[in-house]
Amino acid sequence: MDDLYREVIIERYKSPYYRGHLDPHDIFFEDDNPVCGDHIEITLRVDEAGIVTDAAFDGHGCSISQASADLLIESIHGKSLEEVKALNKEDVIELLGFDLGPVRLKCALLSLKVLKAGAYGLSVDEVSDDLVE
Amino acid sequence: MSQSKTPFDVGLLRADFPILDREIGTAKLIYLDSAATAQKPTVVIEAMNDFYRLSNANIHRGVHTLAEEATAMYEKGREQVANFINAASAREVIFTRNTTESINLVAHTWARANLNAGDVILLTEMEHHSNLVPWQILAAERGVRLEFVPVTEDYLFDMDAYGELLKLEPKLVAFTQMSNVLGTITPAKEIIKLAHDAGAIALVDAAQSVPHLPVDVQALDADFLAFSAHKMLGPSGIGALYGKMDLLKAMPPFLGGGDMIKTVHLRSFVANQVPYKFEAGTPAIAEAIGFGAAAEYLQNIGMNALMAHEHELTKYALERLEEIPSIKVFGPSAENKGGVASFTMEGIHPHDIAQILDGEGIAVRAGHHCAQPLHEKIGIPATTRASFYLYNTKEEIDALVAGIYKVKEIFG
Numbered sequence: 001m002d003d004l005y006r007e008v009i010i011e012r013y014k015s016p017y018y019r020g021h022l023d024p025h026d027i028f029f030e031d032d033n034p035v036c037g038d039h040i041e042i043t044l045r046v047d048e049a050g051i052v053t054d055a056a057f058d059g060h061g062c063s064i065s066q067a068s069a070d071l072l073i074e075s076i077h078g079k080s081l082e083e084v085k086a087l088n089k090e091d092v093i094e095l096l097g098f099d100l101g102p103v104r105l106k107c108a109l110l111s112l113k114v115l116k117a118g119a120y121g122l123s124v125d126e127v128s129d130d131l132v133e
Numbered sequence: 134m135s136q137s138k139t140p141f142d143v144g145l146l147r148a149d150f151p152i153l154d155r156e157i158g159t160a161k162l163i164y165l166d167s168a169a170t171a172q173k174p175t176v177v178i179e180a181m182n183d184f185y186r187l188s189n190a191n192i193h194r195g196v197h198t199l200a201e202e203a204t205a206m207y208e209k210g211r212e213q214v215a216n217f218i219n220a221a222s223a224r225e226v227i228f229t230r231n232t233t234e235s236i237n238l239v240a241h242t243w244a245r246a247n248l249n250a251g252d253v254i255l256l257t258e259m260e261h262h263s264n265l266v267p268w269q270i271l272a273a274e275r276g277v278r279l280e281f282v283p284v285t286e287d288y289l290f291d292m293d294a295y296g297e298l299l300k301l302e303p304k305l306v307a308f309t310q311m312s313n314v315l316g317t318i319t320p321a322k323e324i325i326k327l328a329h330d331a332g333a334i335a336l337v338d339a340a341q342s343v344p345h346l347p348v349d350v351q352a353l354d355a356d357f358l359a360f361s362a363h364k365m366l367g368p369s370g371i372g373a374l375y376g377k378m379d380l381l382k383a384m385p386p387f388l389g390g391g392d393m394i395k396t397v398h399l400r401s402f403v404a405n406q407v408p409y410k411f412e413a414g415t416p417a418i419a420e421a422i423g424f425g426a427a428a429e430y431l432q433n434i435g436m437n438a439l440m441a442h443e444h445e446l447t448k449y450a451l452e453r454l455e456e457i458p459s460i461k462v463f464g465p466s467a468e469n470k471g472g473v474a475s476f477t478m479e480g481i482h483p484h485d486i487a488q489i490l491d492g493e494g495i496a497v498r499a500g501h502h503c504a505q506p507l508h509e510k511i512g513i514p515a516t517t518r519a520s521f522y523l524y525n526t527k528e529e530i531d532a533l534v535a536g537i538y539k540v541k542e543i544f545g
């Protein structure tokens with residue numbers, strides 16, 4: 001429990017670095033966690049070589065979902081879309097620096113799901129948990 | 134409703150619930166999530182164990198001793214449940230899986246036989262998804278029209294608006310007797326009377342009321358009333374639909390298969406009598422026995438005494454919670470409220486609150502509690518909900534308040 005609420009989580013939750021909405025953008029995607037109503041949207045700018053040059057997230061939800069979104073968005077600056085598509089749940093756990101129980105892991109993975117759905121250009125009904133397994 | 138045989142003593146009652154001795158990490162369990170599901174007393178656990186140890190057999194067909202015992206125990210469960218809600222006959226109690234299935238049963242049978250395009254179903258804004266989605270499905274399929282009685286600013290059932298909406302001559306009024314989010318207790322008897330005067334049938338979602346209030350289906354004059362065993366100290370996997378006999382007799386069957394038939398030919402069947410017509414296939418036998426045991430346990434305690442205890446707890450909880458700066462509790466004042474306190478804290482998500490409380494051994498629920506439209510109405514995505522039952526104490530509410538101060542400390 002104490003692990004879960006390490007300073008980095010509380011700090012990123014209260015004052016995220018990458019909260020916002022990029023306009024114009026090349027990629028936009030949004031989705032909800034139906035269990036708790038958390039919402040995440042991402043906007044990305046991608047250059048001709050397929051490299052993420054700028055990224056932001058917006059939404060609302062618990063500290064875990066919002067802080068992991070902030071950490072995730074930070075980590076993809078300068079990555080190629082191919083690298084983004086290859087991200088999975090282990091990468092998010094590594095970013096957080098600790099493992100979560102199965103319920104809270106869902107909170108942490110919402111932003112990854114949204115990000116990958118955007119990178120693949122999926123429609124909302126095509127999004128499933130398989131994306132982040 | 135029977136009067137309590139012994140004075141209400143929460144200390145003694147707690148000893149009936151083995152799980153309350155559990156520890157969560159190093160903290161003692163404080164269970165404040167009974168609106169989701171209640172804990173089970175030893176009498177319920179043992180009734181089901183005894184069935185499996187001593188009497189297990191399938192019901193209704195066998196002639197051997199065990200089959201007869203099992204059938205008698207299953208039907209005794211039905212009688213205990215019927216008695217608990219004062220049904221005129223045990224045959225008016227249909228066993229289902231839960232409240233949700235009970236409501237779906239009415240949507241599939243009575244509603245499909247009686248409702249047509251343009252007919253109005255009147256619901257409320259504070260329904261659980263289980264008393265909303267079945268009617269949405271029907272609306273999409275049949276073109277029936279859904280209308281909603283609003284919740285007032287004081288979080289009550291809006292009687293004036295209801296009076297107006299009844300002018301639409303709805304065929305069905307389906308409403309909750311107690312909101313699982315706000316705790317609002319609706320004036321069910323009056324609502325049903327007005328529905329009948331307007332020519333409508335009334336269905337009561339009693340998932341939260343039957344466990345916590347004295348409910349008498351004859352005094353209410355309810356046409357249908359749905360509830361779940363698991364919220365009233367019984368097992369999961371079983372619930373009940375009460376229906377008035379004349380309605381049940383006229384309804385088509387629900388699922389097809391064994392037990393629900395009298396005779397079957399290759400191309401036709403004749404349905405069994407009520408209630409078996411609605412209970413296709415091997416039912417949850419042990420669960421029916423546990424359900425009956427739970428109903429009898431509650432009846433022995435006395436629902437009036439139980440309600441008085443919960444009312445005290447609710448009043449106390451509201452007082453203590455409202456002392457805390459930056460907390461907002463949603464729902465009516467204690468007189469019209471069951472044992473539920475749903476709240477938000479500024480800048481802290483319900484999930485985080487529930488998680489930190491769990492670290493203190495306190496079980497509360499976070500989310501929209503299957504009432505998303507109600508949360509939309511009050512303009513918040515989610516709440517944290519503490520809910521109380523007969524085994525909860527003021528000390529546990531004190532621990533909840535202390536836990537909330539810890540949440541504030543962590544989030545600074």
Ligand SMILES: Cc1ncc(COP(=O)(O)O)c(C=O)c1O
Binds near residue numbers: 264340
């Ligand atoms: C008011 C209300 N109606 C219906 C239900 C559904 O009950 P079940 O999940 O047992 O079908 C619940 C349970 O959460 C409830 O609180």
